[in-house]
Amino acid sequence: MSSWLRDTGPRGGPLWAGPRRASSWECSGRWVRPRAGGLDARLVSFGQAARADFLREEPTGMALGFVDEPTASRALSACDVLALPFLDGLSERRCSAMAGFAHGCCVATTLGSSTGPSLRKADFFAATPAADVAAYVRLLSELLRDARRRGELGGIAAAAYRSQYDWPGVSAVLRAQIERLRSEPR
Structure with missing residues (x-):
């Protein structure tokens, strides 16, 4: 257990993090949770919509709201699963996903x-079709029950982030392309 989780985190079962937004991912005003599979998990919510009413719905949860970088980093590092059910699907412009990959989170x-x-071809996260809420809830339940798979996905995610999205990896690719262009005959 991380010191952040022990000192400030919610108490209970596995920890997962995700957004708290009014969308089709909420059912009757409540966040879609992996409890559908009988798992008692704790939810940490980040960002603008993390409010006190969230805690009334999720008494074992924690609404962080906006936090500084070190706190966000500690919270991400403590998560068992980073739940990001985007209505239009994952893309490279999703900062929360990139932060999760960089921290080696199981996303x-x-x-x-x-x-x-x-x-769509990547192997460093787990995903379901955006419109299939039931499949997504099953996926969360499966991941929260499978520590080995979470660890594998987190390790692959961190390596993929370093090689494909982190500046040293991106700049190395750019330098190689520039050198290739320079060496081509004109």
């Missing part, structure tokens, strides 16, 4: 109209 997300071909 559970969706594929939809915003998901490009490279992410």
